[in-house]
Amino acid sequence: MALLCAISFLNLSILALAGEMKDADTTTSKQNRIEIKDFAFNPQTLTVKSGEKITWINRDEEPHTVVSVEKQFKKSTALDTDQEFTITTGAPGTYTYFCSVHPKMTGTIVVMKP
Amino acid sequence: MSDYISHDHEHDGIDRRGFLQCMAWAGTGLLWTVSGGVLASKTLAQIAKAGEPLPATDLSFLQISDSHIGFNKDANKDVTATFQIALDRINAMPTPPSFLIHTGDITQLSKPEEFDTFDQVLKSCRTKDVFYVPGEHDVLNDGGKLYRERYLKSVEAKGSGWYSFNKNGVHFIALVNVLDLQAGGLGQLGDEQLEWLEADVKDLGTSTPIVVFAHIPLWAVYPQWGWGTSDSERGLGYLKRFGSVTVLNGHIHQVLQKIEGNITFHTAMSTAFPQPAPGTAPSPGPMKVPAEKLRSMLGLTSVQYKQGKTTLAVVDSNLS
Numbered sequence: 001m002a003l004l005c006a007i008s009f010l011n012l013s014i015l016a017l018a019g020e021m022k023d024a025d026t027t028t029s030k031q032n033r034i035e036i037k038d039f040a041f042n043p044q045t046l047t048v049k050s051g052e053k054i055t056w057i058n059r060d061e062e063p064h065t066v067v068s069v070e071k072q073f074k075k076s077t078a079l080d081t082d083q084e085f086t087i088t089t090g091a092p093g094t095y096t097y098f099c100s101v102h103p104k105m106t107g108t109i110v111v112m113k114p
Numbered sequence: 115m116s117d118y119i120s121h122d123h124e125h126d127g128i129d130r131r132g133f134l135q136c137m138a139w140a141g142t143g144l145l146w147t148v149s150g151g152v153l154a155s156k157t158l159a160q161i162a163k164a165g166e167p168l169p170a171t172d173l174s175f176l177q178i179s180d181s182h183i184g185f186n187k188d189a190n191k192d193v194t195a196t197f198q199i200a201l202d203r204i205n206a207m208p209t210p211p212s213f214l215i216h217t218g219d220i221t222q223l224s225k226p227e228e229f230d231t232f233d234q235v236l237k238s239c240r241t242k243d244v245f246y247v248p249g250e251h252d253v254l255n256d257g258g259k260l261y262r263e264r265y266l267k268s269v270e271a272k273g274s275g276w277y278s279f280n281k282n283g284v285h286f287i288a289l290v291n292v293l294d295l296q297a298g299g300l301g302q303l304g305d306e307q308l309e310w311l312e313a314d315v316k317d318l319g320t321s322t323p324i325v326v327f328a329h330i331p332l333w334a335v336y337p338q339w340g341w342g343t344s345d346s347e348r349g350l351g352y353l354k355r356f357g358s359v360t361v362l363n364g365h366i367h368q369v370l371q372k373i374e375g376n377i378t379f380h381t382a383m384s385t386a387f388p389q390p391a392p393g394t395a396p397s398p399g400p401m402k403v404p405a406e407k408l409r410s411m412l413g414l415t416s417v418q419y420k421q422g423k424t425t426l427a428v429v430d431s432n433l434s
Contacts, residue, residue: 038397039339061187062399063223063254069297078223078254081187098297101250104340106297 033057034107036064036079036099041107048089049114055086064105069096173282176204176211176241177327177415179364180384182251183232184222189387189400190408193222194231199433200385200414201239210241211416212281217364217382218249218292218329220265224256229264248275249329249365250292258293276307278314284419284426285318287311289328291343301330301343301365308345312352323358323419323426331363333372333379336392341366350377358424362415366398369413369430380428383413410434 032052035042037059048054056066058079066085067075072095076085089111099105181197190196204211221228236244246265248258262275271277275290289311291301303311315324326332328343332350335341353359359377367389372379387400388411395401403411413432420427 039399040397060397060399061185061189063251065254067297080223096297100295101254102340103295103297103299104338 035059036105039064039099039102039105041097041099041105044106045108045110047110047112050089050092050111051114053086053088054109055084057084058082063101064099065101066097067100069098069106073097075100172418172420173284174209174211174416174418175281176214177217177362177364177382177417178204178214178385179217179382179415180219180249180367180386181216181232182219182222182384182386183235184225184228185386185400187400189402190412193386194235196409196412196433197232197385198235198238199409200412201235203414203431203433205238205240212241213243213245214239214241215245215286215288215327215362216247217327217362218247219251219364219384220246220249220261221251224252224254224260226260229260233264245269245279245286245288245327247288247328248290248292250295253293258290272310273306274304276310282419283421284323284325285315287314287324287326289326289332289349291328291330291332291346296344299344300337300340301328301332301346303343303345303349308349308352311349315352315356318356320355321357321424323360323424324353324356325360325362325417325426326353327362329363330365331370331379331381332361333374335366335370335381339392339398341392341398353377358426360417360426360428362417362428366392367401368411369415371428378426378428380415382415383411383430383432385412385414385433388412 032046032048032054034046034054034056036056039060046054058064058081061081063078063080065076065078073087078101079085089109092111092113095109095111097107097109178200182193183197185193220232248261252258252261258274262271266275266277269277269279274293276288278285278287289303289307291303294304295302330343331341332343332346354375357376361377361379363381366381367384367387368381368391369383370381388403389398390401410432413430416429416431418427
């Protein structure tokens with residue numbers, strides 16, 4: 001399994017080098033990241049294109065969650081330190097979310113047309 | 115061990131010696147008392163003689179909080195050990211408390227194995243009766259289902275886990291303010307629980323001492339960090355007519371106290387790790403302190419009710 005992963009990663013790297021990289025996974029892992037630190041989502045507002053992925057990573061020693069206020073996307077389970085949570089964005093619009101453990105923590109995702 | 119903070123809003127010159135006898139286990143610690151606005155300190159050895167039993171009509175119970183079993187970061191690599199120390203202290207009391215209350219955050223991540231560890235360690239406690247309210251760490255992924263099954267079945271809790279009971283003429287109310295939290299908000303009791311509370315105390319005489327316990331403070335300690343409960347005012351409104359109301363909370367891992375009319379608010383130390391004083395750090399996350407200082411910032415809270423007195427004595431003891 002480890003070998004398979006390594007190979008597929010290599011393939012993607014080659015594609016990326018060739019300038020044909022379309023895979024959302026590698027794009028988002030570099031760009032659409034929201035870091036949770038000091039009980040805050042950073043950046044607090046993130047603008048993405050529809051269909052792109054967004055990954056949250058918890059850098060606090062406290063568990064946090066990512067929950068859509070209007071239940072517009074699946075909610076995360078509690079993320080422990082360094083755990084990640086990824087969604088694929090849907091229809092264009094503005095999505096607010098919060099941490100259901102520390103509801104003072106809120107963030108916004110703006111999804112544009114692709 | 116240092117002890118501090120007790121209080122009296124009877125303004126009757128207070129029989130401090132009597133109610134402190136149950137704290138005698140604290141040994142050589144320092145005790146702070148506030149009476150009529152005057153702060154005084156004495157070592158416990160000066161005040162109390164160990165081993166004198168309480169009159170049968172009196173009641174002493176102990177609050178433990180925020181055990182966070184499963185936490186293993188720098189602020190405390192062994193929270194199970196410090197929880198055990200807290201239990202050892204309880205077992206060493208010359209007069210054991212009638213029961214314990216645990217004001218939430220038993221676990222760090224609501225994992226069954228974390229609850230298992232807690233239950234296993236708790237078996238070493240001589241005091242077997244424990245009353246629980248959940249913290250947000252106990253209900254992370256299932257809305258508190260597992261917690262209620264484990265800790266709230268025997269008390270026949272209502273709704274998301276609230277209940278009440280009587281001991282020695284004192285009416286105890288256990289509230290849940292860590293569920294169904296709203297974006298941007300604080301801790302929350304919710305309409306259903308508030309309606310229950312109103313009905314629960316409706317027929318009680320105003321001289322009945324009331325003890326309320328819940329995880330998140332029921333007063334606005336520091337709303338910027340979420341340290342408060344959005345609809346607590348309404349709940350406390352139902353209790354204003356009572357002569358003595360003691361509100362015991364956890365969540366903030368430090369001792370803070372406020373007196374408002376006949377209501378005394380008190381927060382307890384954690385047995386796991388301290389948290390910063392309000393506004394003194396970028397966030398309320400676990401506070402790292404030098405290893406030799408840690409146990410002085412962990413602790414438990416002893417509460418005593420003497421029949422005939424309206425006020426309950428609240429004394430905090432650290433684990434050093």
